[in-house]
Amino acid sequence: NAGVTQTPKFQVLKTGQSMTLQCAQDMNHEYMSWYRQDPGMGLRLIHYSVGAGITDQGEVPNGYNVSRSTTEDFPLRLLSAAPSQTSVYFCASRQPGLVYEQYFGPGTRLTVT
Amino acid sequence: GNSVTQMEGPVTLSEEAFLTINCTYTATGYPSLFWYVQYPGEGLQLLLKATKADDKGSNKGFEATYRKETTSFHLEKGSVQVSDSAVYFCALSEGDNNDMRFGAGTRLTVKP
Numbered sequence: 753n754a755g756v757t758q759t760p761k762f763q764v765l766k767t768g769q770s771m772t773l774q775c776a777q778d779m780n781h782e783y784m785s786w787y788r789q790d791p792g793m794g795l796r797l798i799h800y801s802v803g804a805g806i807t808d809q810g811e812v813p814n815g816y817n818v819s820r821s822t823t824e825d826f827p828l829r830l831l832s833a834a835p836s837q838t839s840v841y842f843c844a845s846r847q848p849g850l851v852y853e854q855y856f857g858p859g860t861r862l863t864v865t
Numbered sequence: 866g867n868s869v870t871q872m873e874g875p876v877t878l879s880e881e882a883f884l885t886i887n888c889t890y891t892a893t894g895y896p897s898l899f900w901y902v903q904y905p906g907e908g909l910q911l912l913l914k915a916t917k918a919d920d921k922g923s924n925k926g927f928e929a930t931y932r933k934e935t936t937s938f939h940l941e942k943g944s945v946q947v948s949d950s951a952v953y954f955c956a957l958s959e960g961d962n963n964d965m966r967f968g969a970g971t972r973l974t975v976k977p
Binding site for chain 1: 869871899901907908909910911914954956961963964965966967968969970
């Protein structure tokens with residue numbers, strides 16, 4: 753199993769550009785999430801999904817869109833990048849149930865200039 | 866809403882010292898509690914968890930006990946090693962809705 757994979761690892765955007773961060777998992781997990789990690793703020797939940805076709809907003813959803821057309825993939829779209837979106841982005845997945853842990857991808861470091 | 870407050874870092878210890886990283890939480894019900902660890906350049910990995918009051922999670926010499934009366938889940942290790950240098954995150958999840966909240970993280974550096 754590759755686990756949770758994310759592409760790209762690094763990305764530089766100009767303000768106003770759009771892009772999609774890719775996330776895929778091969779563990780057949782129903783639940784997937786996107787977090788951003790900023791210094792001194794830990795991880796903050798952007799959007800999450802409890803199954804294909806079902807998404808919901810987390811703590812900081814503004815400026816981001818998601819969709820979940822398959823169990824495996826959960827892309828995160830930045831519609832019009834802003835410098836405030838400079839961050840490290842992590843995708844995670846898990847099985848439903850309180851006893852199951854989250855598995856995290858390696859992260860995407862995004863810089864918006 | 867639910868939240869986690871974690872001890873500010875960074876923390877620097879000598880090898881074999883005792884470690885405590887404090888974590889307290891706010892939740893409306895009965896959350897599950899977690900400690901995750903992030904090594905440099907990597908994603909987060911689960912270190913230990915507890916799903917109900919008085920449960921003790923343990924792994925790799927680390928321990929944390931779910932204390933409902935003090936809404937706490939402090940991480941401890943009796944003798945740290947250089948290889949424990951990492952960032953540690955406390956987290957909670959209430960219900961099975963995939964909404965997990967994290968603390969700010971505590972960077973631990975262990976010197977030989």
